[in-house]
Amino acid sequence: MLSIYRKLNSSMQISRIEFKTIEDIWQTELWPNRTSAIESHSAMTWPFEGKPQSIDMNIFDYPATFLGAYIDNKLVGVNSGHRTTDEQYRSRGIWVDPEYRKRGVAQMLFLMTAHQAKVEGCEMLWSIPRKTALPAYTKFGFETVGDYIVTETSEANIYVSYFLPTI
Ligand SMILES: CC(C)(COP(=O)(O)OP(=O)(O)OC[C@H]1O[C@@H](n2cnc3c(N)ncnc32)[C@H](O)[C@@H]1OP(=O)(O)O)[C@@H](O)C(=O)NCCC(=O)NCCS
Numbered sequence: 258m259l260s261i262y263r264k265l266n267s268s269m270q271i272s273r274i275e276f277k278t279i280e281d282i283w284q285t286e287l288w289p290n291r292t293s294a295i296e297s298h299s300a301m302t303w304p305f306e307g308k309p310q311s312i313d314m315n316i317f318d319y320p321a322t323f324l325g326a327y328i329d330n331k332l333v334g335v336n337s338g339h340r341t342t343d344e345q346y347r348s349r350g351i352w353v354d355p356e357y358r359k360r361g362v363a364q365m366l367f368l369m370t371a372h373q374a375k376v377e378g379c380e381m382l383w384s385i386p387r388k389t390a391l392p393a394y395t396k397f398g399f400e401t402v403g404d405y406i407v408t409e410t411s412e413a414n415i416y417v418s419y420f421l422p423t424i
Contacts, residue, residue: 269362271369274325279335279350287352291409297321297337303345303383305402305416316341322373326353326362333357336366338373338382346374346421348384351393367397367419375421382421388413 276297283295298317302309319340326334334353341347348370353362374382386394388405395401399417408414 270327272325274323279323282335283350298339334362338370344380346379346382363393382419384417385414
């Protein structure tokens with residue numbers, strides 16, 4: 258799969274970025290109307306296995322990874338991720354510059370996020386995309402779980418999961 262995306266996006270590079278870099282983009286582009294503080298992690302848990310508390314502050318102890326997609330040395334997309342349990346990994350805060358959408362930037366960011374989840378020993382990747390962003394997730398292979406819910410940052414979001422292939 259990686260080689261396919263390399264061919265599609267030979268000029269694209271995915272690199273780790275600092276939290277401050279992604280925070281600025283989240284604040285101005287992704288969550289401009291958000292009133293709560295933007296943090297490096299989300300304490301939300303995957304609610305569909307076992308009976309977890311909806312919030313787990315221990316999640317902040319896992320390392321978070323912040324990724325940037327660069328085309329011609331321009332930062333055109335971001336995503337982040339971190340474990341929420343030892344086996345589960347959250348993909349959070351994907352955003353792609355409108356001028357660079359619909360050319361696979363999000364797919365590359367998901368691929369590298371999935372890779373990081375695998376490196377950290379996880380079995381599944383999950384997220385809560387907006388309805389409007391869902392097609393980019395399902396194209397990657399995420400599947401929806403449950404119904405749409407209302408969140409602080411969007412009218413309609415839905416849980417999605419992606420089972421990481423075993424190597
Ligand atoms: C959601 C979002 C991240 C998707 O980013 P993207 O880089 O445009 O997504 P991709 O290009 O990977 O895939 C999206 C579409 O492009 C198409 N596409 C992917 N690679 C392509 C290529 N090489 N050539 C043409 N089209 C391509 C996909 O088929 C998909 O189209 P479809 O939905 O009609 O099937 C972007 O629209 C965005 O930033 N939205 C605003 C912020 C947001 O809502 N973020 C999510 C918060 S939950």
